[in-house]
Amino acid sequence: MSAIAPGRSTGPQLPARYTNLDSAHSAHGSRIHAFGPALVQGDPLADDLVEYFASRPLGGGRKQLEQALDHGIESVRNPHPTLAALFAQLDHVPLWVDFDQLDLGGSVYLRLGPLGQLALGCAALPLAYGSPVGVVPLVFTGRLTQRAFRRLIETTHFVYVTCKPGGLRRHGEGFKTTVRVRLMHAQIRRLLRQSPKWDMQAWGVPIPQADLAGTNLSFSVVVLESLRRLGCSFSSRESEAVMHLWRYSGYLIGLEPQFTCATEAEALRMGDLIAMTQGPPSGDCVALTQALMNVTMHMAQTPAQRKAAQQWRKFLNGLTRYFIGAERADALQLPKTRLRFALYPMRLTVMLCETLRRTVPGVNTLAVRIGSKTWGKSIEIGLAGVKVSYELPEHPAARSTH
Amino acid sequence: MKPDLLSLLTDEDWRLMTERATRRNFEKDGMALREGAESRSLFFLQSGYVQVVRDFHGLRLTVARLGPGEVFGEMSFLERAPAMASIVADGPAQVLILSEQEIESLLNSVPGLASRLYQSLAVTLSRRLRRSGDTGNESIGSTRTARTGFTTERQLPPGLAQAVDGIKQGLQQIELQLRNRSLPPEQAAAAVAGACDQVCATLERFMRDEVVVDAGMADLLAFRDAGAVRAGIGAYIFRETFSVLMSSALVARAFAMPRGFPDDWETIAAIHLDEPTGDGQLGPLVDRWFLQRPLCRARRTSTAAVGKLLTSLLGDDPAAFTCLAAGSCHEILELLGGTQAGGATATCIDLDAGALLAAAERAEDLGISDRITFQLGNVVPADNGEQLLLPPQHAIFAVGLFEYLGDEAALRLLDWTHRQLQPGGTAIFTNLVEGNPDALFMEYLLERKVHHRSVEAFTELFRRSSFGGATITADASGADLLARARKN
Numbered sequence: 001m002s003a004i005a006p007g008r009s010t011g012p013q014l015p016a017r018y019t020n021l022d023s024a025h026s027a028h029g030s031r032i033h034a035f036g037p038a039l040v041q042g043d044p045l046a047d048d049l050v051e052y053f054a055s056r057p058l059g060g061g062r063k064q065l066e067q068a069l070d071h072g073i074e075s076v077r078n079p080h081p082t083l084a085a086l087f088a089q090l091d092h093v094p095l096w097v098d099f100d101q102l103d104l105g106g107s108v109y110l111r112l113g114p115l116g117q118l119a120l121g122c123a124a125l126p127l128a129y130g131s132p133v134g135v136v137p138l139v140f141t142g143r144l145t146q147r148a149f150r151r152l153i154e155t156t157h158f159v160y161v162t163c164k165p166g167g168l169r170r171h172g173e174g175f176k177t178t179v180r181v182r183l184m185h186a187q188i189r190r191l192l193r194q195s196p197k198w199d200m201q202a203w204g205v206p207i208p209q210a211d212l213a214g215t216n217l218s219f220s221v222v223v224l225e226s227l228r229r230l231g232c233s234f235s236s237r238e239s240e241a242v243m244h245l246w247r248y249s250g251y252l253i254g255l256e257p258q259f260t261c262a263t264e265a266e267a268l269r270m271g272d273l274i275a276m277t278q279g280p281p282s283g284d285c286v287a288l289t290q291a292l293m294n295v296t297m298h299m300a301q302t303p304a305q306r307k308a309a310q311q312w313r314k315f316l317n318g319l320t321r322y323f324i325g326a327e328r329a330d331a332l333q334l335p336k337t338r339l340r341f342a343l344y345p346m347r348l349t350v351m352l353c354e355t356l357r358r359t360v361p362g363v364n365t366l367a368v369r370i371g372s373k374t375w376g377k378s379i380e381i382g383l384a385g386v387k388v389s390y391e392l393p394e395h396p397a398a399r400s401t402h
Numbered sequence: 403m404k405p406d407l408l409s410l411l412t413d414e415d416w417r418l419m420t421e422r423a424t425r426r427n428f429e430k431d432g433m434a435l436r437e438g439a440e441s442r443s444l445f446f447l448q449s450g451y452v453q454v455v456r457d458f459h460g461l462r463l464t465v466a467r468l469g470p471g472e473v474f475g476e477m478s479f480l481e482r483a484p485a486m487a488s489i490v491a492d493g494p495a496q497v498l499i500l501s502e503q504e505i506e507s508l509l510n511s512v513p514g515l516a517s518r519l520y521q522s523l524a525v526t527l528s529r530r531l532r533r534s535g536d537t538g539n540e541s542i543g544s545t546r547t548a549r550t551g552f553t554t555e556r557q558l559p560p561g562l563a564q565a566v567d568g569i570k571q572g573l574q575q576i577e578l579q580l581r582n583r584s585l586p587p588e589q590a591a592a593a594v595a596g597a598c599d600q601v602c603a604t605l606e607r608f609m610r611d612e613v614v615v616d617a618g619m620a621d622l623l624a625f626r627d628a629g630a631v632r633a634g635i636g637a638y639i640f641r642e643t644f645s646v647l648m649s650s651a652l653v654a655r656a657f658a659m660p661r662g663f664p665d666d667w668e669t670i671a672a673i674h675l676d677e678p679t680g681d682g683q684l685g686p687l688v689d690r691w692f693l694q695r696p697l698c699r700a701r702r703t704s705t706a707a708v709g710k711l712l713t714s715l716l717g718d719d720p721a722a723f724t725c726l727a728a729g730s731c732h733e734i735l736e737l738l739g740g741t742q743a744g745g746a747t748a749t750c751i752d753l754d755a756g757a758l759l760a761a762a763e764r765a766e767d768l769g770i771s772d773r774i775t776f777q778l779g780n781v782v783p784a785d786n787g788e789q790l791l792l793p794p795q796h797a798i799f800a801v802g803l804f805e806y807l808g809d810e811a812a813l814r815l816l817d818w819t820h821r822q823l824q825p826g827g828t829a830i831f832t833n834l835v836e837g838n839p840d841a842l843f844m845e846y847l848l849e850r851k852v853h854h855r856s857v858e859a860f861t862e863l864f865r866r867s868s869f870g871g872a873t874i875t876a877d878a879s880g881a882d883l884l885a886r887a888r889k890n
Contacts, residue, residue, distance in 0.1 A: 050625055054626065056625070058553070058554065058624060058626070059624070061623075061624075061625040062625065065623070140612055140615045180623060183622070183625075184622040184623065187618075187619075187623070188619060190627065191618045191619065191627070191628055194627060194628040194629075195628065197611055197612075
């Protein structure tokens with residue numbers, strides 16, 4: 001029996017999903033008590049607003065939201081107190097925010113082009129899908145694996161608009177998308193809380209602060225760490241800028257200040273704490289990860305394309321194993337491949353390109369331009385003309401890379 | 403005894419009034435005041451009960467019952483108009499009668515009496531008005547709302563349209579075959595029943611929790627709750643199947659609620675009659691299907707079960723039974739029309755004058771009208787404490803009433819029932835059970851707000867009431883619960 005049981009601290013009753021607390025306590029000390037409340041806390045500002053929107057006629061809430069996003073809260077006639085409160089928080093720019101640093105962080109992400117997308121798909125998401133409770137909202141839909149491709153594209157789009165220059169400025173596309181995703185999280189929380197099948201004692205609040213924090217650091221430190229393993233290099237200024245970008249994104253998406261990370265060291269500690277306390281992957285985690293690995297099959301039409309897609313699947317499996325480590329990969333039942341032999345030349349090539357980028361004037365700018373176009377093109381192809389809807393946004397609990 | 407309703411009068415006022423009043427005793431059915439009489443007197447009921455009775459084309463309908471401490475004749479007194487109803491003793495009763503001349507004399511001689519008396523009468527009238535206006539029942543008198551705007555197009559679950567289209571196409575095919583006379587009637591009936599069962603199965607399938615959550619998540623920025631999504635799915639199936647389902651006379655009636663409330667007496671009578679009818683080729687077949695659904699079977703089996711229970715309560719002494727929300731008064735007419743009833747009497751209470759008049763007519767035919775009081779009124783005690791009065795009863799029962807009452811209204815009714823029963827008296831009530839296979843059909847296609855209750859929930863309701871508990875059994879249909887409680 002654990003000496004440190006959920007609910008043992010003086011704070012709120014913690015759900016059963018918060019496990020392995022003895023080991024976590026050895027590694028993280030009293031931090032486990034500080035992090036516990038993150039499992040039972042949603043996003044009160046957004047939660048209150050969706051409650052109000054639910055009482056409005058169909059389309060009324062969305063209209064008010066878009067009006068406030070596009071033209072400011074002052075343009076909304078007699079805004080409801082819940083709408084005014086949310087936009088008061090959104091319109092307040094914390095003192096620590098530096099918009100130049102946000103743009104730098106975004107450009108670092110964009111210049112990575114396909115490598116960044118590989119890090120998202122083969123590191124950030126598989127780690128997130130390893131959270132047995134984090135995937136429960138997806139299980140609830142009964143279509144766990146059917147939307148894997150769509151979810152990947154929408155996640156990619158979310159990252160892309162966040163990283164575009166000025167993306168998180170007040171009227172930037174990233175800002176608006178983040179707010180929409182925040183309200184989608186709140187609406188998912190609301191829907192799941194209304195379901196008799198949602199086990200509050202076992203799982204806590206749906207999409208709690210803990211999962212928002214996990215998502216946030218999967219976009220920051222997990223991607224940085226993974227790409228370093230692939231041969232990418234970042235100056236300390238660049239990595240700080242990436243962390244800064246996602247810290248502000250976390251603020252906009254409703255993350256409480258105590259659960260945002262300003263530095264990579266903080267993020268790695270929090271990622272490790274989340275990984276230690278979330279329990280081993282469930283069968284649903286395995287199914288979801290398998291579906292993610294199969295996304296290339298989605299686009300294959302001809303026998304030749306299907307054959308190529310199968311090769312891609314092997315490559316993605318191998319790369320994911322490389323990023324998240326053999327132990328986690330085995331838990332997610334990712335097959336072993338011989339890709340590790342191909343990774344050395346790939347890593348060498350990336351390192352050479354990175355040296356060129358750092359040393360030859362103009363190459364970095366060119367890399368940002370090409371990388372940005374690659375992101376845009378991938379999303380365009382993936383969406384195939386269908387408008388981004390964020391049917392079920394990702395809200396994974398990420399873990400740090402090993 | 404000074405009537406409670408005249409509490410604004412002083413003790414001296416009351417002493418002066420009683421000194422000048424005439425005291426009269428009435429036996430059962432004695433007429434204290436006749437409808438249309440030019441009386442200007444005030445009547446104070448000292449003991450016993452009286453019925454306020456109105457004549458409807460020769461049939462007597464009780465519109466209220468008054469008990470000790472109540473006043474009557476006040477409207478004729480105030481308006482100087484003929485009496486609107488007759489006052490008939492419900493048993494031995496004593497009444498103080500104060501004539502118009504005596505009242506005038508007192509008003510002229512006692513300072514302040516006029517304002518105290520008129521204010522008291524105003525309070526009396528106000529309370530009666532409140533009593534008649536508050537139904538305490540959320541289903542009664544409700545209006546239908548437009549069933550659009552619940553969800554967006556994206557929130558209709560995948561497969562719903564195909565499933566409903568399949569049912570419609572199947573029914574069209576059957577209709578065509580019937581027209582061509584290429585399908586034997588029994589096969590057609592089975593096929594229609596199968597298709598209608600599919601409507602219920604489709605409701606079940608697409609109202610499942612995970613389907614609703616998935617549909618809600620398909621368009622999160624529509625900000626629709628699970629309830630709205632369910633309503634949207636229900637509205638879609640309703641619209642798509644409306645034309646066929648409404649060709650059944652019974653389904654159409656159950657949906658239309660022509661009397662303004664569910665399960666009106668003609669609907670219940672049609673269920674008991676169990677003779678399918680409807681429009682077009684499909685109507686009678688849909689009707690036949692509906693009559694065999696658990697809901698209709700429950701109405702029939704519960705009525706029979708209650709009838710048996712009531713018969714078992716008949717003893718040597720004449721029993722007094724009251725049926726609440728009596729509608730067609732089926733159980734009482736069967737019971738009192740039978741050979742075992744002895745001298746039993748009954749009161750049937752309902753909001754629907756038409757239902758009571760139809761039952762009164764049938765009672766006349768059966769020759770038992772003198773043993774049944776048909777009382778117009780709302781059986782659910784209003785939350786302001788105003789309620790109907792009954793002489794002590796041996797049994798009070800209702801079939802198909804509790805499912806239309808929320809817990810608080812149901813509790814008030816149980817407590818009121820407990821007060822009206824004599825010691826050892828029995829309460830018998832039914833409630834549609836949680837898991838009733840027709841629950842979704844009732845909610846989304848018939849637009850009924852129904853409180854299905856589990857055995858535990860129904861038991862808990864009685865436990866919280868003055869009864870302190872009840873014996874609950876499931877009826878033969880599997881859709882209804884039968885509760886029996888005794889006043890100790």
